[in-house]
Amino acid sequence: xxxxxxxxxxxxxxxxxxxxxxxxxxxxxxxxxxxxxxxxxxxxxxxxxxxxxxxxxxxxxxxxxxxxxxxxxxxxxxxxxxxxxxxxxxxxxxxxxxxxxxxxxxxxxxxxxxxxxxxxxxxxxxxxxxxxxxxxxxxxxxxxxxxxxxxxxxxxxxxxxxxxxxxxxxxxxxxxxxxxxxxxxxxxxxxxxxxxxxxxxxxxxxxxxxxxxxxxxxxxxxxxxxxxxxxxxxxxxxxxxxxxxxxxxxxxxxxxxxxxxxxxxxxxxxxxxxxxxxxxxxxxxxxxxxxxxxxxxxxxxxxxxxxxxxxxxxxxxxxxxxxxxxxxxxxxxxxxxxxxxxxxxxxxxxxxxxxxxxxxxxxxxxxxxxxxxxxxxxxx
Amino acid sequence: xxxxxxxxxxxxxxxxxxxxxxxxxxxxxxxxxxxxxxxxxxxxxxxxxxxxxxxxxxxxxxxxxxxxxxxxxxxxxxxxxxxxxxxxxxxxxxxxxxxxxxxxxxxxxxxxxxxxxxxxxxxxxxxxxxxxx
Numbered sequence: 001x002x003x004x005x006x007x008x009x010x011x012x013x014x015x016x017x018x019x020x021x022x023x024x025x026x027x028x029x030x031x032x033x034x035x036x037x038x039x040x041x042x043x044x045x046x047x048x049x050x051x052x053x054x055x056x057x058x059x060x061x062x063x064x065x066x067x068x069x070x071x072x073x074x075x076x077x078x079x080x081x082x083x084x085x086x087x088x089x090x091x092x093x094x095x096x097x098x099x100x101x102x103x104x105x106x107x108x109x110x111x112x113x114x115x116x117x118x119x120x121x122x123x124x125x126x127x128x129x130x131x132x133x134x135x136x137x138x139x140x141x142x143x144x145x146x147x148x149x150x151x152x153x154x155x156x157x158x159x160x161x162x163x164x165x166x167x168x169x170x171x172x173x174x175x176x177x178x179x180x181x182x183x184x185x186x187x188x189x190x191x192x193x194x195x196x197x198x199x200x201x202x203x204x205x206x207x208x209x210x211x212x213x214x215x216x217x218x219x220x221x222x223x224x225x226x227x228x229x230x231x232x233x234x235x236x237x238x239x240x241x242x243x244x245x246x247x248x249x250x251x252x253x254x255x256x257x258x259x260x261x262x263x264x265x266x267x268x269x270x271x272x273x274x275x276x277x278x279x280x281x282x283x284x285x286x287x288x289x290x291x292x293x294x295x296x297x298x299x300x301x302x303x304x305x306x307x308x309x310x311x312x313x314x315x316x317x318x319x320x321x322x323x324x325x326x327x328x329x330x331x332x333x334x335x336x337x338x339x340x341x342x343x344x345x346x347x348x349x350x351x352x353x354x355x356x357x358x359x360x361x362x363x364x365x366x367x368x369x370x371x372x373x374x375x376x377x378x379x380x
Numbered sequence: 381x382x383x384x385x386x387x388x389x390x391x392x393x394x395x396x397x398x399x400x401x402x403x404x405x406x407x408x409x410x411x412x413x414x415x416x417x418x419x420x421x422x423x424x425x426x427x428x429x430x431x432x433x434x435x436x437x438x439x440x441x442x443x444x445x446x447x448x449x450x451x452x453x454x455x456x457x458x459x460x461x462x463x464x465x466x467x468x469x470x471x472x473x474x475x476x477x478x479x480x481x482x483x484x485x486x487x488x489x490x491x492x493x494x495x496x497x498x499x500x501x502x503x504x505x506x507x508x509x510x511x512x513x
Contacts, residue, residue: 144497349425
C-alpha cells in the first residue's frame with residue numbers, strides 16, 4: 001500500500017483513511033511518513049512568518065500590536081461570515097489546538113518589546129525550537145522529540161508574551177499572604193516530594209490536568225487552557241443551552257450551561273471549578289468560580305474568579321483570552337490571549353490511569369532512595 | 381526582597397517539576413544502553429511502554445520496559461503500536477528506574493541499521509537530520 005503522499009494535505013487524509021489498514025504497515029513506511037510529517041510541520045512556520053511580515057511595525061507598543069491584530073482580524077473577516085449553530089449561537093465547534101512558541105510571560109530579553117519583527121520572530125522561533133528539542137540537548141533525559149507537539153510559531157504579531165495585561169507581559173506580584181503560602185508550599189513539597197500518591201501532581205495521579213507543580217514553570221494547566229508539550233487539543237461541542245469542551249489531556253470535560261443559572265453555593269467546590277457561560281455579541285464569556293483548595297495555578301486557589309472569552313475570528317482561528325482575578329493571590333488581575341487554531345486531527349482517548357506505571361515508579365523510586373539513605377546513615 | 385531571595389533559592393534548588401519529574405522516576409546516574417528484541421508495545425496514556433528481551437553477557441534473558449511519551453501524538457502521524465513490530469531488534473539509550481527495576485526512560489531508540497525510531501524535530505537544522513523526501 002502506497003502511503004507516500006504527493007502533498008502534505010493528502011498525507012494527512014491518507015493517515016486517517018489508512019488508519020484501519022495502517023496495522024499492516026511495515027515500520028519502513030512509518031519512517032517515510034515521518035519525513036513527510038516534517039515537511040508538513042514547516043508550513044505553519046512559513047505561513048506564520050508571512051502573517052507576521054504583513055503586520056510588521058517598527059517597535060510596536062502593546063496597544064499597537066493588539067490594534068494591528070484586531071485590524072488584521074477585521075480585514076480577514078471581510079469575506080468570512082460567522083457560522084452559527086441551528087439555535088443561533090456562533091459556531092465554535094471542532095477540534096482546536098493552542099500550541100505556540102510564545103511564552104506566557106515576556107522574557108527579560110524582550111522587556112520593552114511587546115512584539116517582534118518578522119525577522120526577529122523567525123530567529124526566535126528557530127532558536128526556541130532548537131533549545132526546546134530534546135534531541136539537541138546534551139543531557140538527554142526526556143523522550144525523543146518525536147513524541148512532542150510543541151508548535152513552531154509565535155503568536156500573531158510576533159507577540160513576546162501570551163499575557164496582554166499588564167502591559168509588561170508579566171504576572172503581577174503576589175500578595176504578601178500568597179507569597180508566604182507559596183514559600184511554605186515549596187518547603188513542604190521539597191521535604192515531602194513523594195510520601196504517597198497525594199504528594200504527586202494531580203495529572204500524575206490521572207485525576208485532572210491542573211498545574212500543581214511547585215514552581216509552575218511548566219505553565220501547563222487545563223484551566224485556564226494553556227498549551228502543553230503534547231496533546232494540546234480541545235474539542236468544542238455546542239447544543240442549545242450548553243457548550244462542552246473536551247480537553248485531550250487528560251480527558252477532562254467542561255460542560256458550560258448558558259441559561260444564566262447561578263453558580264453552585266460556595267460550599268460546593270470542584271477541581272475545574274463551576275463554569276457559567278453567556279454570549280456577548282459573538283464572544284462566549286465563561287465565568288468560573290468554586291475551585292477547590294487543590295487548585296494552585298500560579299499560586300491561586302479557591303478564591304479565583306476565572307473569566308474566559310472565546311471569539312471565532314475566521315474559519316481557522318478562535319481568539320481565546322483568559323483573566324485571572326484573585327485579589328487574595330494577585331495584586332492585580334492579569335489577562336493572557338492564546339490563539340486556538342483549527343486542526344483536522346482527531347482527539348484520541350486518554351485513558352490515563354490504565355498506563356500509569358509512572359506514578360507507582362515515582363513512589364517506588366522515593367522508597368528506594370529513602371532505603372539507600374537509611375542504609376548509608378547506619379554505616380556511620 | 382528577602383522573601384524573593386528565599387523563593388529564588390528554594391526554587392533554584394528544586395528540580396523543575398512538570399507533571400511528574402524525570403528525577404522522581406529515573407536515575408540520571410544510572411544510564412542504560414540496551415540491545416534487545418521487542419516483545420510487546422503498549423500504546424497507552426500517559427506514557428507508552430516498549431517491552432524488550434535483553435540477553436546479558438551470561439546468556440540470560442531479562443525483560444525490560446522502556447517508557448516513551450504519549451502515543452496520541454504518534455497516532456496523529458499514522459504511527460501505531462504495530463509500527464514497531466514484535467521481534468524487531470532495537471537499541472535503547474536512556475536512564476534506569478530509580479528503584480533499580482528493569483525499567484528505563486527511552487531517550488533514544490534506534491534500529492540496528494542505525495535509523496533512529498521516532499526521529500527528530502523538523503526544521504531544527506540538527507546535523508544528523510535526514511533530508512526530506
